[in-house]
Amino acid sequence: MLKMTGLAKVYLTSDVKTQALQPFNLSIEQGEFVAVIGPSGSGKTTFLNIAGLLENHSEGVYELDGKDVSTLSDKHKSAYRNEKIGFVFQSFNLIPELNLYDNIDMPLRYRKFTAKERDERIMKALEQVGLAGRKNHYPTQLSGGQQQRVAIARAIAGSPSVIFADEPTGNLDSKMAQGIMSLLQDINASGTSIIMVTHDNEQAQQAQRIVQIKDGVLSEDAPILAQAIA
Amino acid sequence: MKDLAPIIKTLLKAKASPFLLILQIAITFMVMVNAVNMLSERSKNMARPIGVDETNSFYIQTNLQGESNALGARLDEDLVRLRALPSVQGVTPMSAIPLEAWGRATLINKEPAKVFEYGAYFAVDESVVEVLGLNLIAGENLSVEDVYTLPMDGIDLSTNILITKAVAQSLSPDDWQQAVGMTVYLSNDKPQQVKGVVETMQGPWPLWYGVEFNVISPLREAYNEVRYFVRAKPGLRDEAMEQVLEALLKTPGRMIEKAKTIETLKFEAYQSDRATSKLLIGVCLGLLIVTGLGIYGQARFSVNRRKRQIGTRRALGASKGQVMRFFMLENAVVSLTGLVIGFIAALSLSEQFSQHFGLTPVPLPYLLSGMAALFVLGQLSVSYPALQASRVEPAIATRSA
Numbered sequence: 348m349l350k351m352t353g354l355a356k357v358y359l360t361s362d363v364k365t366q367a368l369q370p371f372n373l374s375i376e377q378g379e380f381v382a383v384i385g386p387s388g389s390g391k392t393t394f395l396n397i398a399g400l401l402e403n404h405s406e407g408v409y410e411l412d413g414k415d416v417s418t419l420s421d422k423h424k425s426a427y428r429n430e431k432i433g434f435v436f437q438s439f440n441l442i443p444e445l446n447l448y449d450n451i452d453m454p455l456r457y458r459k460f461t462a463k464e465r466d467e468r469i470m471k472a473l474e475q476v477g478l479a480g481r482k483n484h485y486p487t488q489l490s491g492g493q494q495q496r497v498a499i500a501r502a503i504a505g506s507p508s509v510i511f512a513d514e515p516t517g518n519l520d521s522k523m524a525q526g527i528m529s530l531l532q533d534i535n536a537s538g539t540s541i542i543m544v545t546h547d548n549e550q551a552q553q554a555q556r557i558v559q560i561k562d563g564v565l566s567e568d569a570p571i572l573a574q575a576i577a
Numbered sequence: 578m579k580d581l582a583p584i585i586k587t588l589l590k591a592k593a594s595p596f597l598l599i600l601q602i603a604i605t606f607m608v609m610v611n612a613v614n615m616l617s618e619r620s621k622n623m624a625r626p627i628g629v630d631e632t633n634s635f636y637i638q639t640n641l642q643g644e645s646n647a648l649g650a651r652l653d654e655d656l657v658r659l660r661a662l663p664s665v666q667g668v669t670p671m672s673a674i675p676l677e678a679w680g681r682a683t684l685i686n687k688e689p690a691k692v693f694e695y696g697a698y699f700a701v702d703e704s705v706v707e708v709l710g711l712n713l714i715a716g717e718n719l720s721v722e723d724v725y726t727l728p729m730d731g732i733d734l735s736t737n738i739l740i741t742k743a744v745a746q747s748l749s750p751d752d753w754q755q756a757v758g759m760t761v762y763l764s765n766d767k768p769q770q771v772k773g774v775v776e777t778m779q780g781p782w783p784l785w786y787g788v789e790f791n792v793i794s795p796l797r798e799a800y801n802e803v804r805y806f807v808r809a810k811p812g813l814r815d816e817a818m819e820q821v822l823e824a825l826l827k828t829p830g831r832m833i834e835k836a837k838t839i840e841t842l843k844f845e846a847y848q849s850d851r852a853t854s855k856l857l858i859g860v861c862l863g864l865l866i867v868t869g870l871g872i873y874g875q876a877r878f879s880v881n882r883r884k885r886q887i888g889t890r891r892a893l894g895a896s897k898g899q900v901m902r903f904f905m906l907e908n909a910v911v912s913l914t915g916l917v918i919g920f921i922a923a924l925s926l927s928e929q930f931s932q933h934f935g936l937t938p939v940p941l942p943y944l945l946s947g948m949a950a951l952f953v954l955g956q957l958s959v960s961y962p963a964l965q966a967s968r969v970e971p972a973i974a975t976r977s978a
């Protein structure tokens with residue numbers, strides 16, 4: 348489903364060259380739950396941005412669902428993000444002026460769904476995260492955990508192949524965090540791949556695979572997780 | 578248009594900021610279309626023909642000396658001397674000059690003591706049509722036999738008169754030519770016979786509603802103050818003016834109160850209108866600039882405030898074009914709301930101006946053109962901030978808040 352070959356990221360300014368990610372190879376199959384761990388500034392978010400088509404890589408080949416996405420135009424990349432990828436952000440990134448229903452509806456409006464189809468998808472997603480009764484509430488009327496559930500509902504409403512979760516429990520207490528992890532496990536169980544960046548050792552252990560990034564070097568061999576996590 | 582519903586919901590939720598912008602657009606539109614309408618009215622007023630030969634004519638205001646019973650002879654002497662000048666085509670004494678802001682108002686009644694219409698009264702001699710260059714369009718011209726010489730207040734005498742077409746249309750709305758031969762009564766209720774109709778001759782007060790309603794009476798008023806309307810031969814106006822002044826000043830004790838070309842007179846008559854027009858143009862331009870900057874500033878602020886939100890939209894699948902269209906559409910919604918409110922307000926203001934100041938109501942094409950212009954201004958003002966919004970990288974969504 349996701350294949351990265353010789354992928355690297357270099358940031359260039361007028362006089363400074365920063366190698367954010369050293370060349371690496373990585374393959375993730377459909378339905379896998381992968382945790383990406385590493386200390387702050389190691390390159391986790393850069394990896395997530397590249398994998399989620401939010402940022403371009405500097406070298407290598409990136410294939411998503413068998414298609415090389417390296418050379419896609421902005422329009423096509425946007426369409427790819429919209430149809431194949433779901434995002435869950437650490438700060439939820441909900442639009443405060445829109446209620447839950449409209450927040451989930453937002454990415455669906457960029458696709459050629461009918462109003463009825465959109466409504467069905469929104470309500471199904473809200474039911475899946477246990478918030479169907481609060482569709483008319485605004486994000487500020489919800490707890491952090493509930494807001495993250497809305498963000499997850501927004502991510503799954505478009506039936507993506509993969510969900511990229513960036514520290515999805517970073518702003519939540521442990522009880523809420525566990526609820527979100529359970530929800531992600533359930534979504535993964537239905538066949539959606541999940542790639543989750545996290546600081547949390549225990550949460551990383553719940554994934555099927557763990558990828559470690561340290562000083563821009565990506566590896567899958569992470570024998571002592573406690574040391575890798577800052 | 579996919580974003581229309583969320584945009585409206587967002588604006589309804591945000592309230593204050595869009596409301597202020599809507600208000601600004603509405604006020605700008607209301608003031609602008611009414612100001613443009615006023616400018617157009619003034620422009621039309623200034624372009625109206627006086628009815629006389631403006632290019633070759635001038636007038637002199639001077640004095641006649643002697644006992645009152647000798648002033649008629651002094652008048653004749655002046656006229657003979659001035660008409661003999663080689664550069665002069667004609668001279669007529671006038672009790673007032675068009676647009677001079679000095680003259681005599683009169684009632685123009687169909688029946689004695691029954692107020693029908695107001696206008697201005699001009700006492701002249703039989704050469705008035707030829708000298709002023711008036712266009713006689715019905716009836717007959719004045720003749721020497723029609724003319725009387727009085728010290729003043731010729732209005733008290735019954736005479737044959739000429740009237741302007743505007744008066745004729747008022748007297749006989751169905752067929753203005755039927756006004757010829759009618760008897761009218763001026764302020765003193767003395768009957769006056771309409772002998773002819775001239776197309777146009779404006780009265781003394783350019784801003785008065787009755788500026789086109791004028792009565793021309795063949796009465797030479799030989800008073801100690803007199804106005805001579807002089808028409809020079811084509812192209813010889815300045816030369817004629819010099820010769821006329823020189824000729825008049827040969828008379829001992831002569832005082833020249835005024836010597837002015839009709840072009841100057843007209844220019845001065847509308848000086849305050851021109852100043853007001855410039856002020857209105859300045860106000861309109863100022864309002865447009867302030868509104869344009871307001872829209873730009875608000876959009877720029879909105880983009881900066883919502884960068885993370887824009888990044889999230891991009892991350893969730895919005896293309897650069899869709900983000901740009903989102904902001905353009907948002908402005909279109911705000912602008913159109915402001916313009917609809919402004920449209921109603923402009924009509925209301927126009928109605929008030931029409932009722933209280935006699936202005937023509939703002940025509941529909943002005944309102945529609947104003948709406949289109951302000952809509953385009955809004956879209957132009959928001960285009961750069963919208964372009965900046967489209968350049969927000971989707972990766973900003975993953976940055977810490």
